[in-house]
Amino acid sequence: MTWDAWRREFPIFANTLYFNTCSLGALSTRVASSVHAYLGLWHEHGASAWYAFWLEKMNTVRAKYARTIGADPDEIALFPSITAALTSVSSAYDYRQRPCVAISGLEFPTTIYQWLVKRGAGVEVAPVADRDGLFVSRDDYAAVVGARTQLVIASHVYFTSGFVQDLAAMAEVAHAHGAHCLIDAYQGTGQLPTDVHASGVDFLVGGGLKWLIGGPGIAFLYVKRDLHDRLRPNDVGWFAHREQFAFRREFDYASDARRFEGGTPSVAALYAQDAGLDIVLEIGIEKLRTRQLELVADLVERLRTAGLAPRVPRDLDRHAGIVTVPVGDPPAVVAAMRRQGVVIDSRPGVVRFSPYFYNSIDDNRAVCEALGRVVTAGARAG
Numbered sequence: 228m229t230w231d232a233w234r235r236e237f238p239i240f241a242n243t244l245y246f247n248t249c250s251l252g253a254l255s256t257r258v259a260s261s262v263h264a265y266l267g268l269w270h271e272h273g274a275s276a277w278y279a280f281w282l283e284k285m286n287t288v289r290a291k292y293a294r295t296i297g298a299d300p301d302e303i304a305l306f307p308s309i310t311a312a313l314t315s316v317s318s319a320y321d322y323r324q325r326p327c328v329a330i331s332g333l334e335f336p337t338t339i340y341q342w343l344v345k346r347g348a349g350v351e352v353a354p355v356a357d358r359d360g361l362f363v364s365r366d367d368y369a370a371v372v373g374a375r376t377q378l379v380i381a382s383h384v385y386f387t388s389g390f391v392q393d394l395a396a397m398a399e400v401a402h403a404h405g406a407h408c409l410i411d412a413y414q415g416t417g418q419l420p421t422d423v424h425a426s427g428v429d430f431l432v433g434g435g436l437k438w439l440i441g442g443p444g445i446a447f448l449y450v451k452r453d454l455h456d457r458l459r460p461n462d463v464g465w466f467a468h469r470e471q472f473a474f475r476r477e478f479d480y481a482s483d484a485r486r487f488e489g490g491t492p493s494v495a496a497l498y499a500q501d502a503g504l505d506i507v508l509e510i511g512i513e514k515l516r517t518r519q520l521e522l523v524a525d526l527v528e529r530l531r532t533a534g535l536a537p538r539v540p541r542d543l544d545r546h547a548g549i550v551t552v553p554v555g556d557p558p559a560v561v562a563a564m565r566r567q568g569v570v571i572d573s574r575p576g577v578v579r580f581s582p583y584f585y586n587s588i589d590d591n592r593a594v595c596e597a598l599g600r601v602v603t604a605g606a607r608a609g
Contacts, residue, residue, distance in 0.1 A: 230518065230584060230585070230587065231587075233506075233510065233584060233585055234585045234587070236255045236256050236257055236506070236585075237253040237254065237255050237256075237585050238254070238256065239253050239254065240253075240585065242568065243568055243569070243570055244568055244569040244570065244590055244593055244594055244597070245570050245585075245586075246569065246570060246571045246580045246581060246582060246586065246590070246594055247570045247571055247572050247579075247581055248437060248438060248440075248548065248581045248582075248583040249386065249414060249437055249438075249548065249549050249572070249579065249581035250437070250572050250581070251436060251437065251442070251443075252435075252436065252437055252438060252439065252440030252441070252442070252503065252583070253440065253583075253585060254440075254442070255440060255502070255503070255506060257502045257505070257506060258440065258441065258442065258499050258502040258503050260502070261498040261499060261501060261502035262495055262498050262499050264498060265494055265495050265497075265498040266495075268280050268281075269494075281494050281497070284494070284497050284498065284501060285305060285492065285497060286300070287501060288305065288445075288497055288500055288501050288504065289303040289305060289447070290303075291501065291504040291505075291508060292433070292447045292449075292504070293449075294508060295416055295417065295421065295433075295439070295504065295507065295508070295512065296412070296416060296421045296422070296423050296431060296433070296449060297421060297422035297423050297424055297425065298423050298424065298449050299452070301452070301483035301484060301485075302423075302449055302450055302451065302452055302455075302483070302484050303447050303448070303449060303484055304447065304448040304450065304484040304485055304486075304487040304488045305445070305446075305447055305448075305466075305488060305492055305497075306434075306445075306446045306447065306448060306488070306489065306492075307444055307445065307446065307489075307492060307493055307496070308434070308444075308446050309337060309338075309411070309413055309432050309433075309434055309446050310337050310341070311446070311489060312432045312446055312447070312448040312487070313337065313338060313341045313432065314341065314462050315448065315460045315462050315463065315487040315488070315489065316409060316430055316448065316460070316487070317341055317342065317345050317348075317462075318460045318461045318462035319458040319459060319460040319461075319487070320348075320377055320378070320458075322345070322346075322347035322348045322349075322377060323347060324375075325374075325375050325376060325377040325406070326347055326348055326349045326375060326377065327348075327349050327350075327351050327373070327375045327376045327377060328342040328345075328348055328349070328350050328351065328376070328377055328378045328379075328380060329351045329353060329368060329371050329372045329376050329378070329379045329380065329401075329406075330342065330350060330351070330352060330353065330379075330380040330381075331352065331353040331355065331363035331367070331368070331380075331381060331382075332352050332353070332354075332355055332363075333355060333360070333362070333363055333382065333385045333387060333388070334380065334381070334382055334385075334411065335382070335386050335411060335413070338380060338382075338411050342378075342380075348377070351371040351372075351376070352371070353367045353368045353370065353371050354367055354370065354371075355367070359538060360387075360388070361385070361388040361390045361538060361539075361540060362385060362388065362390040362392065362540075362545075363381070363392075365393065365396040365397070365399075365400060368381070368397065368400050369400050372400055372401065372403075372404050372406065373404055374404060374405070376401070376404055376406040377406055377407070378401070378406060378407050378408070378409055379397055379400055379401035379406055379407070379408045379409070380408075380409045380410075380411070381394075381397045381408075381409075381410060381411070382410070382411045382412075382414065382415075383410050383411065383412040383414065383415030383416070383419065383421070383431075384412075384414035384415040384418075384419065384547040384549065385414070386413075386414050386549070386574075387551065387574050387575075387577075388538055388549065388551060389414075389539070389546050389547045389548065389549030389550060389551065389581075390540060390545060390546060390547075391415070391419065391544075391545050391546060391547050392410075394410055394421075394423075394426035394427075394428050395425070395426045395427060397410065397428065398426055398427035398428045398429070399427070401429075402427065407429040407430065407454070408427070408428045408429050408430070409428070409429065409430040409431070409432070410428050410430065410431040410432070411432055412431050412432060412433040413432065413433055413434055413436070413437060413446075414437060414438070414547065414549065415433070415438075415547065416431075416433035416434075416438060416439060417433075417437070417438025417439040417440070417507050417512070417515070418438045418512075418515055418516065418519050418547055418548050418583070419512070419516060419547060420512050420513055420516055421512075423449055423451070428449075428451070429450075429451045429454060430448065430449060430450055430451070431448075431449040432446065432447065432448050432449075433446065433447055434446030434447060435496065435499065435500040435503055435504075438507075438548075438583065439500065439503050439504060439507055440503040440506060440507065441496070441499045441500030441501075441502070441503030441504065442496065442499045442500070442503070443496070444493040444495070444496030444499075445492070445493065445496035445497060445499070445500045448484065448487055449484070450484040450487060452483075455482065455483055455484060455486065456482070458486075459480060459486075460486065460487050462489070463478075463480075463486070463487070463488065463489060464488060464489035464490035464491075465490060466485060466488040466489065466490060466491070466492075467480065467481055467485060467486045467487065467488045467489070468480075468481060469481045469482060510584060515583075515584055518584045519547065519548045519582070519583070519584070520543060520544070522548070522582040522583075522586055522587075522588070522591065523539075523543060523546060523547075523548060523550060523582065524543055525588055525591050526550055526580060526582060526591045526594075526595070527539055527543070527550060529591055529592065529595040530550070530552060530595055530598075532595075533595050533598070533599050535552050535554075535598070535602070536552065536553060537550050537551070537552050538550075538551045538552070538553070538577065548581050548582055548583060549579060549580075549581050550579070550580045550581070550582075551574065551577040551578070551579050551580075552577055552578050552579075552580070552598075553576055553577050554577065554578050554602060557573030557574070557575075557576065557577055557578050558573050560573065560578050560598070560601055560602070561573045561578060563601040563604070564578075564597055564598065564601055567597045567600070567601070569593075569594055569597045571594070578598075580594065
């Protein structure tokens, strides 16, 4: 299929210029149809749909998540959110001997909050040595990792800048001191080729909300197979039991990553994510990455030509599909753009654009022209 043909699966483009996949992927007709199919099964089968369809759908989604990151299905656990996945991981450790968690100041707040409030854990923040605040380097992390470090936590793609972290380097820093490495890939999985086995990371979390275009309510946790028997999370539910349908009073951990899971998942979200994953896997993540680089390079050049200063590294291969631009009063700019039929987002001090495969070069031109009008109008008003 051509890019134009894929774009036609996303009705939002009929009336809106959408540049906000890093907050929420656009809804496709295929995803909507999948959710309607779930509702049909509920109507027709009621609770028996669990045994005939829905439990198998969980296995299907686990397997497709595994394909997107180079894992095996038994290394994938399902969750309703990244927060729930992180909570399960954080509950699997005894922080008395190794209380330190190394993390950067560029992580999404949920990831930082998880360990700030964890009893017994101490957070060591890797300094942001990059003068533009785009990334935290391997050496920055190495400066705060030591014998008392339990976990090294990093983003695959930083949500404020779009910079791509080196996963293998993060794993090496952690393992050199006997620590484990956890990667927040919510902004990476789907738009970046990923091989968790090759990189050596111990955990990786991601989900459907953004680049996997499956909407909210579904996330996953990769757990390296070597850790399945060694870690015992205490934040679990009945899906974590080895024989959940035996309904025993004694708890017995599942033998694989499922031991980290909680309770009943949102089945509607499973159906939405299944269809979103089909689109990503049909196109192919390598092809998505090539398209992403083309769109980002063109968008950056147009923004610079318009007299703006997009925050990107010189080497765009180290950058993903998030382009931030400093402006005065970012929320006001976002609101003004929305009135022109353009959906972008803001973060402190910047507006944020996130083109994906369903965007086009014409979209880039139109969004830069709209931003130019808004910034000029703001300057005149000021």
